[in-house]
Amino acid sequence: MAEKRKGSCLFCSLQCGFGMELDEGAPVRIDFDEEAPLNRGALCARGHYNIELLLHPRRFLAATVNRRRVPRVTAISRVAGKLSSIKEENGGTAIGVIVGTELSNEDYRKAVSFASDVVGTRSLAVAYDGNDFPFLEGGGAGNAAPEDLDDADCFLLVGDIFWGHPCIAKRIIEARHASRSNAIYTVNPYRTNTDWFADFHIKARPDTEPLVLGAILSALRAKGAPKVDMDSAAAAAGLAVAEIEALAADLKERKKVVVVASSRLGNSASARLTALFASRIADSVGGKYAPLFRGGNAIGAYRHVGSGRTVPEILADVADGKIKALLVFGPDILQLYPGAVSTDDLEALGLLAASSVFENDTSKHSDVGLPQAVWTEFDGSYTPSFGGTTSIEALVRPQGDAVAVGEMLQALAAELGSGIGAGEPAGEPEAPEIDVDAALGAIAKRAPVDGVSLVEGTNPLHRWDGAITGRMTFPQRQRPYCEVWIGEDVAAELGLAPGSNVTVTSDRGETRIIATVTDRMQGGLVAIPSYVPDARGLMAWTPNAETRWYDVAATGVKMTSDS
């Protein structure tokens, strides 16, 4: 008997609603949910992967101990036994817990209770994607509601919003066309698909977005506006100072401005300031601010887990040998932060237990592997980018031995002889103050890179790291599967024909990839696909003590044509 049920997608923080047709409990096909408050039925390509995710033949569905399949209870007992002995020898502080950004709010509360009450450790951190963490610290969770997109007369879009989060494109484009005087302003280092629709595109060099946004804030004469050298800001944006001032004046005259911003791989301090200034611009013109994240429940994670410890700090403790046991629920830390932790460090741990939806590099190096259910297989509530709470009821039962992280934690706690509570959310943590003027000064002083510099390219078919989306059939069938976008000037220098292969080399390695020559890219910028591990691995991930996150940059970049 066919039935239709409603679910929500967690491939990004929009948390779009969709329908699923089921036949005797088995998923048949995706349908649309026209009543979904944000997307109103529209669904991006990633949204359609939700059905393949449930039917995928290579899901990780059986628990393992030392790579051998065992019943889940055996694996849980093994983890509990090891945890007990490590805690007895070294204390609870020698245990670290890392969770992903696709857990439900309830599961985050259980993780907090498990870490503090059962294990007795402070080392609980969320593995945010890309620069989501500094972006959250800078601008918080935002205050925009879906309806704000309909009656806005001006949008300031920071980042490739239409390709990163396609399901809000329709509402933004329709609001733009509601009146001739409405406008879309965008800030992007190269011409993205979002910029096609822009009335004015500010081409800020990568990582100089805070300078431009700070200059707008300064021109708005907003309270607490940073001290910005307008000339260096104008140079970073390739504009005249008068143009920045005219833009600020226009924003001030608008009835309703909605600032939508998303982060990109790069300098974490820049990401933090970008979010901070984007939210302040919205405040100062009486508008709304909507930050968009790559992690599906990044806001829920931030509110529930807080920011007591971060992944760079925990992984540094792993490398120093201070942490002897590491529990990883969801993310593939070896691929998510390439080079941030070595396989030798993970192998040296007394216990590495990793749960995941698909077998990955981290679970391959783990002592205990635990299959994890996907978000459509268990009930839970989530916090989306546009306010409110998304409640998801399980569409299907979890397959094989897979269970939700909360259930794994409960079973572990029971094995350890205690229970875990479902405490109240901690609320948005207070982000530590940073010296804004000093950080802006440092950005202004940073010289533009001579020659080729790599910038992350957005792809609508992939979640940024490709850990799940890279396994889906549809994107794999696209030709080419991955490519770098190269400007005509760089291509001419290399003598490169469109569609030919290039070898991209950095201090961290090299990769061979198809080159697409396009006039989108200017000034030696090259957009690389972050969903390809080899391409992402060209960047170095360096911990930043101030932001407590990674600065991601490629140095010593060279390109050679293979033809």
Add this chain to the structure above:
Amino acid sequence: MNKRNVLDYGRCISCKSCIAACFYSHEYQDHLEASQVLTNIVLQMNCRHCEQPLCEAACPREAIKRRDDGLVIRSNIKCSGCTSCAQACPFGAIDLEKTRHTMPKCDLCNWRTLEDKTTMCAGTCTSGARTFVDISDGEAQKDQPMRGARSVAKTVRRER
């Protein structure tokens, strides 16, 4: 039924959600043909469901039929995947790269349109570029070719 898929290239953001929707709802076959025309320009081509379909005339096994309601439908059972229809189609709307032994061919999401729902590609469109509209009003459709040509020209101009 006189509804057809219409695509406004001026609004398309090239997110490929329509192609993904078609792919997953047709058992992992591309019924919606997509062509890389220029770098980063993807033109998505639906079957037009022609009044005098050349694909029907070319099919040696009579697998393609134009129904009374105007839909040009291919029979899975009769199709042998000989690619005659793909070569006959003047719009290149049938994918030559077949994934099974049959030729993928747009069926206007028959199972949905029978229930008066939109096609998958129109329903999923994230920018509102793709719509499923009634084409029975000839007067209203008169300027469609001109609008189509204009939107393609705009798209090509904005991207190289």
